[in-house]
Amino acid sequence: MGSLRRDKKKERDIARQRIARLLSLADEIYARDKELAISYGELARRISMRYRVRIPKEWSWRYCRKCKKFLYPGINMRVRVRSRRMPHIVIMCGECGGLNRRPY
Incomplete structure:
Protein backbone atom coordinates (compact mmCIF):
# COMPACT_ATOMS: atom_id res chain seq x y z
CA MET A 1 0.00 0.00 0.00
CA GLY A 2 1.67 3.21 -1.17
CA SER A 3 1.63 6.43 0.77
CA LEU A 4 -0.17 9.45 -0.59
CA ARG A 5 2.47 12.06 -1.19
CA ARG A 6 1.62 15.73 -1.40
CA ASP A 7 3.16 17.78 -4.17
CA LYS A 8 4.11 20.90 -2.19
CA LYS A 9 5.29 22.86 -5.22
CA LYS A 10 1.94 22.38 -6.92
CA GLU A 11 0.05 23.24 -3.72
CA ARG A 12 2.01 26.47 -3.30
CA ASP A 13 1.41 27.43 -6.92
CA ILE A 14 -2.34 26.91 -6.48
CA ALA A 15 -2.19 28.88 -3.21
CA ARG A 16 -0.49 31.82 -4.98
CA GLN A 17 -3.20 31.81 -7.65
CA ARG A 18 -5.98 31.70 -5.04
CA ILE A 19 -4.39 34.52 -3.04
CA ALA A 20 -4.10 36.73 -6.13
CA ARG A 21 -7.71 36.00 -7.12
CA LEU A 22 -9.11 36.60 -3.62
CA LEU A 23 -7.26 39.90 -3.22
CA SER A 24 -8.33 41.19 -6.63
CA LEU A 25 -11.95 40.26 -5.81
CA ALA A 26 -11.64 41.98 -2.43
CA ASP A 27 -10.37 45.11 -4.16
CA GLU A 28 -13.25 45.12 -6.66
CA ILE A 29 -16.03 44.45 -4.17
CA TYR A 30 -14.85 46.61 -1.21
CA ALA A 31 -16.95 49.66 -2.11
CA ARG A 32 -20.16 47.58 -2.30
CA ASP A 33 -19.71 44.96 0.43
CA LYS A 34 -17.09 45.77 3.04
CA GLU A 35 -17.60 42.64 5.15
CA LEU A 36 -17.21 40.27 2.20
CA ALA A 37 -14.05 42.05 1.07
CA ILE A 38 -12.59 41.83 4.58
CA SER A 39 -13.37 38.11 4.72
CA TYR A 40 -11.65 37.63 1.33
CA GLY A 41 -8.58 39.43 2.68
CA GLU A 42 -8.54 37.29 5.84
CA LEU A 43 -8.96 34.10 3.81
CA ALA A 44 -6.06 35.07 1.53
CA ARG A 45 -3.90 35.73 4.60
CA ARG A 46 -4.80 32.36 6.13
CA ILE A 47 -3.99 30.57 2.86
CA SER A 48 -0.59 32.30 2.73
CA MET A 49 0.19 31.19 6.28
CA ARG A 50 -1.06 27.64 5.74
CA TYR A 51 1.03 27.03 2.62
CA ARG A 52 3.91 29.32 3.64
CA VAL A 53 3.52 31.55 0.59
CA ARG A 54 4.28 35.25 0.65
CA ILE A 55 1.57 37.71 -0.24
CA PRO A 56 2.74 39.65 -3.33
CA LYS A 57 4.31 43.07 -2.66
CA GLU A 58 1.58 44.93 -4.51
CA TRP A 59 -0.91 43.56 -1.95
CA SER A 60 1.14 43.20 1.24
Missing part, protein backbone atom coordinates in the same frame (compact mmCIF):
# COMPACT_ATOMS: atom_id res chain seq x y z
CA TRP A 61 1.07 46.94 1.99
CA ARG A 62 -2.76 46.73 2.01
CA TYR A 63 -2.69 44.86 5.34
CA CYS A 64 -2.36 46.68 8.65
CA ARG A 65 0.76 45.52 10.46
CA LYS A 66 -0.94 45.99 13.83
CA CYS A 67 -4.47 44.56 13.50
CA LYS A 68 -3.93 42.52 10.27
CA LYS A 69 -7.08 43.91 8.58
CA PHE A 70 -7.34 44.32 4.82
CA LEU A 71 -7.19 48.05 4.01
CA TYR A 72 -8.86 50.01 1.22
CA PRO A 73 -7.49 53.49 0.38
CA GLY A 74 -9.89 56.29 1.24
CA ILE A 75 -12.34 54.10 3.16
CA ASN A 76 -10.51 52.54 6.10
CA MET A 77 -6.99 53.77 5.38
CA ARG A 78 -5.28 57.13 4.91
CA VAL A 79 -2.22 57.59 2.73
CA ARG A 80 0.05 60.61 3.18
CA VAL A 81 3.21 61.50 1.28
CA ARG A 82 6.04 62.96 3.38
CA SER A 83 9.18 64.42 1.87
CA ARG A 84 11.15 65.49 4.96
CA ARG A 85 14.53 63.86 5.56
CA MET A 86 13.90 60.56 3.83
CA PRO A 87 10.89 60.68 1.46
CA HIS A 88 8.27 58.15 2.48
CA ILE A 89 4.58 57.26 2.39
CA VAL A 90 2.68 57.07 5.69
CA ILE A 91 -0.22 54.60 5.73
CA MET A 92 -2.62 54.98 8.66
CA CYS A 93 -5.14 52.25 9.47
CA GLY A 94 -8.68 53.51 10.03
CA GLU A 95 -9.56 50.49 12.17
CA CYS A 96 -6.84 50.61 14.85
CA GLY A 97 -4.81 53.75 14.07
CA GLY A 98 -1.65 51.78 13.30
CA LEU A 99 1.03 53.47 11.18
CA ASN A 100 3.15 51.97 8.45
CA ARG A 101 5.89 53.84 6.60
CA ARG A 102 7.22 52.89 3.18
CA PRO A 103 9.99 54.66 1.27
CA TYR A 104 9.25 55.78 -2.26
Whole structure:
Protein backbone atom coordinates (compact mmCIF):
# COMPACT_ATOMS: atom_id res chain seq x y z
CA MET A 1 0.00 0.00 0.00
CA GLY A 2 1.67 3.21 -1.17
CA SER A 3 1.63 6.43 0.77
CA LEU A 4 -0.17 9.45 -0.59
CA ARG A 5 2.47 12.06 -1.19
CA ARG A 6 1.62 15.73 -1.40
CA ASP A 7 3.16 17.78 -4.17
CA LYS A 8 4.11 20.90 -2.19
CA LYS A 9 5.29 22.86 -5.22
CA LYS A 10 1.94 22.38 -6.92
CA GLU A 11 0.05 23.24 -3.72
CA ARG A 12 2.01 26.47 -3.30
CA ASP A 13 1.41 27.43 -6.92
CA ILE A 14 -2.34 26.91 -6.48
CA ALA A 15 -2.19 28.88 -3.21
CA ARG A 16 -0.49 31.82 -4.98
CA GLN A 17 -3.20 31.81 -7.65
CA ARG A 18 -5.98 31.70 -5.04
CA ILE A 19 -4.39 34.52 -3.04
CA ALA A 20 -4.10 36.73 -6.13
CA ARG A 21 -7.71 36.00 -7.12
CA LEU A 22 -9.11 36.60 -3.62
CA LEU A 23 -7.26 39.90 -3.22
CA SER A 24 -8.33 41.19 -6.63
CA LEU A 25 -11.95 40.26 -5.81
CA ALA A 26 -11.64 41.98 -2.43
CA ASP A 27 -10.37 45.11 -4.16
CA GLU A 28 -13.25 45.12 -6.66
CA ILE A 29 -16.03 44.45 -4.17
CA TYR A 30 -14.85 46.61 -1.21
CA ALA A 31 -16.95 49.66 -2.11
CA ARG A 32 -20.16 47.58 -2.30
CA ASP A 33 -19.71 44.96 0.43
CA LYS A 34 -17.09 45.77 3.04
CA GLU A 35 -17.60 42.64 5.15
CA LEU A 36 -17.21 40.27 2.20
CA ALA A 37 -14.05 42.05 1.07
CA ILE A 38 -12.59 41.83 4.58
CA SER A 39 -13.37 38.11 4.72
CA TYR A 40 -11.65 37.63 1.33
CA GLY A 41 -8.58 39.43 2.68
CA GLU A 42 -8.54 37.29 5.84
CA LEU A 43 -8.96 34.10 3.81
CA ALA A 44 -6.06 35.07 1.53
CA ARG A 45 -3.90 35.73 4.60
CA ARG A 46 -4.80 32.36 6.13
CA ILE A 47 -3.99 30.57 2.86
CA SER A 48 -0.59 32.30 2.73
CA MET A 49 0.19 31.19 6.28
CA ARG A 50 -1.06 27.64 5.74
CA TYR A 51 1.03 27.03 2.62
CA ARG A 52 3.91 29.32 3.64
CA VAL A 53 3.52 31.55 0.59
CA ARG A 54 4.28 35.25 0.65
CA ILE A 55 1.57 37.71 -0.24
CA PRO A 56 2.74 39.65 -3.33
CA LYS A 57 4.31 43.07 -2.66
CA GLU A 58 1.58 44.93 -4.51
CA TRP A 59 -0.91 43.56 -1.95
CA SER A 60 1.14 43.20 1.24
CA TRP A 61 1.07 46.94 1.99
CA ARG A 62 -2.76 46.73 2.01
CA TYR A 63 -2.69 44.86 5.34
CA CYS A 64 -2.36 46.68 8.65
CA ARG A 65 0.76 45.52 10.46
CA LYS A 66 -0.94 45.99 13.83
CA CYS A 67 -4.47 44.56 13.50
CA LYS A 68 -3.93 42.52 10.27
CA LYS A 69 -7.08 43.91 8.58
CA PHE A 70 -7.34 44.32 4.82
CA LEU A 71 -7.19 48.05 4.01
CA TYR A 72 -8.86 50.01 1.22
CA PRO A 73 -7.49 53.49 0.38
CA GLY A 74 -9.89 56.29 1.24
CA ILE A 75 -12.34 54.10 3.16
CA ASN A 76 -10.51 52.54 6.10
CA MET A 77 -6.99 53.77 5.38
CA ARG A 78 -5.28 57.13 4.91
CA VAL A 79 -2.22 57.59 2.73
CA ARG A 80 0.05 60.61 3.18
CA VAL A 81 3.21 61.50 1.28
CA ARG A 82 6.04 62.96 3.38
CA SER A 83 9.18 64.42 1.87
CA ARG A 84 11.15 65.49 4.96
CA ARG A 85 14.53 63.86 5.56
CA MET A 86 13.90 60.56 3.83
CA PRO A 87 10.89 60.68 1.46
CA HIS A 88 8.27 58.15 2.48
CA ILE A 89 4.58 57.26 2.39
CA VAL A 90 2.68 57.07 5.69
CA ILE A 91 -0.22 54.60 5.73
CA MET A 92 -2.62 54.98 8.66
CA CYS A 93 -5.14 52.25 9.47
CA GLY A 94 -8.68 53.51 10.03
CA GLU A 95 -9.56 50.49 12.17
CA CYS A 96 -6.84 50.61 14.85
CA GLY A 97 -4.81 53.75 14.07
CA GLY A 98 -1.65 51.78 13.30
CA LEU A 99 1.03 53.47 11.18
CA ASN A 100 3.15 51.97 8.45
CA ARG A 101 5.89 53.84 6.60
CA ARG A 102 7.22 52.89 3.18
CA PRO A 103 9.99 54.66 1.27
CA TYR A 104 9.25 55.78 -2.26
